[in-house]
Amino acid sequence: MPLISAPALNSRFTQLVLAAACSVVLLWLLATSYDVPQRFHVPGVPSWRQSGTAKPPKTTPTHSTPAGDHPIDRLIASAQKDFDALLTRETHTLEDAARAYRRRRGRRPPPGFDKWYAFAQNHSALIVEDFFDQVYDDINPFWGVPAKQIREQANTYIHRVSVRSGNVTQRTDIPQRDWMDLWQDMIATVIAEGGWLPDVDVPINEMDESRMVVPWEEIDGYMATERKERKEVSVEQLKTEYHSLSDLDIHPPADFDPGFNGIGPYWPQVVVGCPPESQAREAYIDTQFETPPPLPTGFPDHSYEGYVQNWTLAKSPCDNGHLQGLHGTFVEPISIANTKKFFPLFGGSKLPMNNEILLPAAMYWTKDPFYSGGDSHGTSWSSKEDKLVWRGSASGGRNKAENWIRFQRHRFVSMVNSTSVALAESGLTPPNFVLPSSDSYPLASAGAVAPWLADWSDAAVVHLLCFPNDYNLPTCPYTDPYFHVAKALPMSAQYSAKYLPDIDGNSFSGRYLAFLGSTSLPIKATIYNEWHDSRLVPWIHFVPMDNTFADVYGIMEYFLGNDRVGLEGHDEVAERIASAGKKWKERVLRREDMLVYVYRVLLEFARVCDEGRGSMGWAG
Numbered sequence: 001m002p003l004i005s006a007p008a009l010n011s012r013f014t015q016l017v018l019a020a021a022c023s024v025v026l027l028w029l030l031a032t033s034y035d036v037p038q039r040f041h042v043p044g045v046p047s048w049r050q051s052g053t054a055k056p057p058k059t060t061p062t063h064s065t066p067a068g069d070h071p072i073d074r075l076i077a078s079a080q081k082d083f084d085a086l087l088t089r090e091t092h093t094l095e096d097a098a099r100a101y102r103r104r105r106g107r108r109p110p111p112g113f114d115k116w117y118a119f120a121q122n123h124s125a126l127i128v129e130d131f132f133d134q135v136y137d138d139i140n141p142f143w144g145v146p147a148k149q150i151r152e153q154a155n156t157y158i159h160r161v162s163v164r165s166g167n168v169t170q171r172t173d174i175p176q177r178d179w180m181d182l183w184q185d186m187i188a189t190v191i192a193e194g195g196w197l198p199d200v201d202v203p204i205n206e207m208d209e210s211r212m213v214v215p216w217e218e219i220d221g222y223m224a225t226e227r228k229e230r231k232e233v234s235v236e237q238l239k240t241e242y243h244s245l246s247d248l249d250i251h252p253p254a255d256f257d258p259g260f261n262g263i264g265p266y267w268p269q270v271v272v273g274c275p276p277e278s279q280a281r282e283a284y285i286d287t288q289f290e291t292p293p294p295l296p297t298g299f300p301d302h303s304y305e306g307y308v309q310n311w312t313l314a315k316s317p318c319d320n321g322h323l324q325g326l327h328g329t330f331v332e333p334i335s336i337a338n339t340k341k342f343f344p345l346f347g348g349s350k351l352p353m354n355n356e357i358l359l360p361a362a363m364y365w366t367k368d369p370f371y372s373g374g375d376s377h378g379t380s381w382s383s384k385e386d387k388l389v390w391r392g393s394a395s396g397g398r399n400k401a402e403n404w405i406r407f408q409r410h411r412f413v414s415m416v417n418s419t420s421v422a423l424a425e426s427g428l429t430p431p432n433f434v435l436p437s438s439d440s441y442p443l444a445s446a447g448a449v450a451p452w453l454a455d456w457s458d459a460a461v462v463h464l465l466c467f468p469n470d471y472n473l474p475t476c477p478y479t480d481p482y483f484h485v486a487k488a489l490p491m492s493a494q495y496s497a498k499y500l501p502d503i504d505g506n507s508f509s510g511r512y513l514a515f516l517g518s519t520s521l522p523i524k525a526t527i528y529n530e531w532h533d534s535r536l537v538p539w540i541h542f543v544p545m546d547n548t549f550a551d552v553y554g555i556m557e558y559f560l561g562n563d564r565v566g567l568e569g570h571d572e573v574a575e576r577i578a579s580a581g582k583k584w585k586e587r588v589l590r591r592e593d594m595l596v597y598v599y600r601v602l603l604e605f606a607r608v609c610d611e612g613r614g615s616m617g618w619a620g
């Protein structure tokens with residue numbers, strides 16, 4: 001769904017906003033009690049994290065190299081080691097790349113690997129086998145399902161891109177779908193630029209939201225089969241050709257029912273994709289979204305002294321059961337069309353428990369400046385303002401009077417809003433967030449976060465996406481007291497600020513690559529996986545943030561410091577990460593790199609669909 005941009009403020013509207021601003025304090029007083037913030041019990045979360053009254057245990061980051069005395073310094077030093085290690089795994093020849101493949105995947109590379117490699121080289125791609133880990137997370141379970149079944153399901157799915165003898169075609173249910181066109185173009189470009197693809201059908205999720213959650217136990221069974229059958233076929237037995245799919249075109253298989261079900265709630269359908277021992281499987285099911293959000297006042301789960309140390313873990317709803325009440329995806333998605341059947345379906349992003357096969361998101365292939373930011377990447381660091389800027393619609397799901405207090409974009413904007421934080425610091429209970437306790441985060445700004453925020457924070461929604469309401473109106477009766485609707489800012493204007501938070505909307509946030517490629521510093525919170533995850537190293541290429549946003553003040557205080565209390569920041573560290581992220585984006589997240597990724601995933605998918613897959617491979 002394209003985001004809705006706000007019309008320019010007219011004077012009548014400005015008056016309304018001013019009136020709303022004047023009455024807000026009164027409304028707040030009416031709407032809240034003077035009690036200290038309630039304590040919310042989140043099952044499975046240790047009580048010190050919930051109450052924030054007890055000190056968390058001191059831990060060390062997973063592999064520590066103290067380099068500065070702030071936890072973020074230590075996280076950066078540790079991330080640098082991870083990144084250096086990743087770089088040592090770069091391969092420079094076809095033989096090296098094939099060896100790295102066999103070592104990491106336990107099989108021979110698929111037929112056509114040499115052509116894939118030549119394509120990657122011709123496109124100046126940096127090749128590290130780890131960059132393709134997502135391909136195997138996504139495709140391996142299919143080795144546990146008969147090839148014929150996968151092939152036929154892929155062929156009958158209504159929305160699909162097909163390759164036949166090098167011709168790329170598309171089929172969908174209406175005359176034109178933008179995302180389908182973009183993905184078709186992405187695949188056709190592989191061939192147009194010298195690649196070779198076998199016959200393959202690529203069934204595509206035409207919706208923004210990911211839609212398949214197969215029970216974990218079922219996938220585990222397929223993975224066990226995959227592991228059992230995984231082997232390096234001897235050269236004598238090797239089959240190096242793919243079958244053509246022409247007989248599917250001559251004798252189309254019977255349709256199958258993908259089993260999409262539009263009935264919520266969503267969370268119980270999603271947790272079945274989590275491992276049985278995971279926190280989310282054990283957590284109670286939250287259905288009361290009118291109650292205050294289940295936010296800890298202490299350090300976020302799994303953090304290192306309050307900051308993200310394991311990005312995979314921090315993002316995972318399976319390991320953070322409280323996210324069921326803190327993210328629009330679970331509180332109330334715009335549309336649910338979920339299936340627990342396992343069949344091939346490609347998409348641009350997914351939750352860790354979804355079973356789609358990822359492609360680079362179509363949004364990343366578009367040249368539309370709304371997502372790409374156009375050709376402007378911002379000016380030099382020193383000419384930027386020491387500010388954080390965020391603009392976006394209040395998306396994330398269907399927010400309503402009775403559930404908006406659980407939505408992530410609303411929460412983020414409130415938490416960096418000086419006025420709302422001032423109210424919270426004066427002892428009132430904010431409706432949609434909790435200030436982290438100063439016992440856990442030793443902030444220099446503690447107790448006076450609000451005036452400090454006023455110095456640097458510029459976050460606002462451009463549309464409140466009220467429900468039910470007329471979407472032509474950006475305002476909203478139940479959220480107007482808490483939010484000022486601002487004019488949209490083009491990305492190039494946002495780049496005049498040093499700090500660019502990036503928060504999930506209805507699914508992943510499509511501007512992320514543009515932010516990474518800018519001269520500003522992205523601060524990222526998400527629950528979604530994307531094709532590029534294993535290419536990006538948190539704290540080296542971007543700043544990771546917890547989905548509760550409890551760490552946002554600590555992160556900003558580390559980078560900006562606080563003049564009001566004489567605290568120095570780490571501007572040079574921010575600049576270094578911003579610039580490293582940009583350079584790396586220009587090195588491994590280019591359009592060419594998307595092609596190299598698509599090429600690889602399609603070779604693997606074509607192999608797993610092939611009757612002869614068990615003995616197929618590249619001979620070299």
Ligand SMILES: *[C@@H]1O[C@H](CO)[C@@H](O)[C@H](O)[C@H]1NC(C)=O
Nearest residue numbers: 163164165166167168169246
């Ligand atoms: C590929 O497409 C072209 C143009 O539509 C057509 O003439 C040709 O026969 C197609 N080739 C195959 C093998 O389908």
Ligand SMILES: *[C@@H]1O[C@H](CO)[C@@H](O)[C@H](O)[C@H]1NC(C)=O
Nearest residue numbers: 118119122123192193194195
């Ligand atoms: C190399 O890349 C160029 C430009 O993308 C393309 O035209 C050419 O066909 C490619 N050659 C090979 C061997 O992939």
Ligand SMILES: *[C@@H]1O[C@H](CO)[C@@H](O)[C@H](O)[C@H]1NC(C)=O
Nearest residue numbers: 062310311312313314316319
């Ligand atoms: C990070 O968390 C993931 C998911 O729980 C886990 O598989 C991985 O081993 C962790 N990484 C480190 C370095 O601890």
Ligand SMILES: *[C@@H]1O[C@H](CO)[C@@H](O)[C@H](O)[C@H]1NC(C)=O
Nearest residue numbers: 024417419420460482483484
């Ligand atoms: C900040 O919060 C106050 C109080 O809730 C509200 O009136 C104002 O509109 C908010 N500002 C923005 C930019 O949302």
